[in-house]
Amino acid sequence: METLDVVVIGAGQAGLSAAHHLLRRGGLRFAILDAEEGPGGAWRHRWDSLTMAAVNGIRELPGMPEVDAADDEPAHRVVPAYFSDFEQRFSVRIQRPVRVTRVEEDPSADGPEPRPLLVHSVATDGTPRPLLRTRAVLNATGTWTRPFRPALPGAEEFHGTQLHTADYVRAEDFAGQRVAIVGGGISALGHLLEIAEVGETLWYTRREPVFQDLSFTEELGREAVAGVERRVREGLPVGSVVSHTGLVWTPPLRAAAQQGLLARRPMFTRLTPHGVVEADGTETALEAIVWATGFRHELRHLAPLGLRNRHGGIALDGTAVADDPRLHLLGYGPSASTIGANRAGRAAVNRLLKDLARVPVAA
Numbered sequence: 001m002e003t004l005d006v007v008v009i010g011a012g013q014a015g016l017s018a019a020h021h022l023l024r025r026g027g028l029r030f031a032i033l034d035a036e037e038g039p040g041g042a043w044r045h046r047w048d049s050l051t052m053a054a055v056n057g058i059r060e061l062p063g064m065p066e067v068d069a070a071d072d073e074p075a076h077r078v079v080p081a082y083f084s085d086f087e088q089r090f091s092v093r094i095q096r097p098v099r100v101t102r103v104e105e106d107p108s109a110d111g112p113e114p115r116p117l118l119v120h121s122v123a124t125d126g127t128p129r130p131l132l133r134t135r136a137v138l139n140a141t142g143t144w145t146r147p148f149r150p151a152l153p154g155a156e157e158f159h160g161t162q163l164h165t166a167d168y169v170r171a172e173d174f175a176g177q178r179v180a181i182v183g184g185g186i187s188a189l190g191h192l193l194e195i196a197e198v199g200e201t202l203w204y205t206r207r208e209p210v211f212q213d214l215s216f217t218e219e220l221g222r223e224a225v226a227g228v229e230r231r232v233r234e235g236l237p238v239g240s241v242v243s244h245t246g247l248v249w250t251p252p253l254r255a256a257a258q259q260g261l262l263a264r265r266p267m268f269t270r271l272t273p274h275g276v277v278e279a280d281g282t283e284t285a286l287e288a289i290v291w292a293t294g295f296r297h298e299l300r301h302l303a304p305l306g307l308r309n310r311h312g313g314i315a316l317d318g319t320a321v322a323d324d325p326r327l328h329l330l331g332y333g334p335s336a337s338t339i340g341a342n343r344a345g346r347a348a349v350n351r352l353l354k355d356l357a358r359v360p361v362a363a
């Protein structure tokens, strides 16, 4: 079995940034594996009404011009085409669709520490692919494949529609319905504003949402990232960026507030066959519930390495796992944005070049 220096898992913004720096700096043998059918990472799956005007801003990939598209074009068309251009321009070879199922230490390795890692993967039909042996893994698997939905009693009994942001397609699917939108983030507000045009909406959040009167300044962004960075350095589970910034008033949100659409209700306590039981014990009838309750980082394939600490978090030193610098997490915590993903790719490759030059190759 050939031993590579690096396996990059995932070819979204973070994986492609790493690919760019691996190619540019040279000297490391690497492979990139991605579970998608084609370029674009999670952007391939965003809903139609998430247009280029509606996204927060997509940072250009390293070595590429800015993303150039009309405001009304859906991001799920623009970004995959842009990633495809990048892959062609720099002749990036990506093995796809290939899903990594497991990363573990090579039990047969003897020789100097640290041991190499084995990367197990499968094709779309579940057929196992050849094992890869590597000195390091850059994990850039994003969050889209791990939608999070809180467990509430009665969830199985509800007769109406329930779907997560990850499965949201268009507001028209809820025409004429009474719909609960659950969640205090930007996705929840996006769904709420759209569905309110065609149906009746009720907004539920766990905590009272905090709206800021500022526009989203770079400084606010930096403060939010610094907050997440601190948590990750201390090995605490990562929170959402909104939990650090609050929500920012925009003209559409102000208009929605004036129409009474943002009258937030405290989280309901259970579901019933025809609706929910409110925090005050009364029942509310509903036809649908949209769970805009976020995502978790996709790290299940790394479970054999036992990276999580007793807080349930993973302490990082830069992008490297503090206790195991063979592993880097890109697009994780403070780098979970297109700008953060760009930086993480560069930082991880810089660090690997130093670390791998110092460490002899194990047998």
Ligand SMILES: Cc1cc2nc3c(=O)[nH]c(=O)nc-3n(C[C@H](O)[C@H](O)[C@H](O)COP(=O)(O)OP(=O)(O)OC[C@H]3O[C@@H](n4cnc5c(N)ncnc54)[C@H](O)[C@@H]3O)c2cc1C
Pocket (backbone or CB within 6 Å): 009, 010, 011, 012, 013, 014, 015, 033, 034, 035, 036, 040, 041, 042, 043, 046, 055, 056, 057, 058, 059, 098, 099, 100, 101, 140, 141, 142, 143, 144, 145, 187, 298, 301, 330, 331, 332, 336, 337, 338, 339, 341
């Ligand atoms: C609705 C929504 C809107 C957003 N809008 C913005 C925005 O406007 N601006 C911004 O900066 N950020 C935005 N973000 C955050 C954004 O998703 C990230 O910043 C960035 O695009 C994530 O890049 P990534 O490379 O980490 O992950 P992804 O784009 O998710 O790429 C991960 C890749 O890894 C692959 N993968 C996953 N598991 C495996 C596996 N086991 N084996 C092999 N491959 C695997 C996936 O198939 C995917 O191709 C948004 C997020 C959401 C959910």
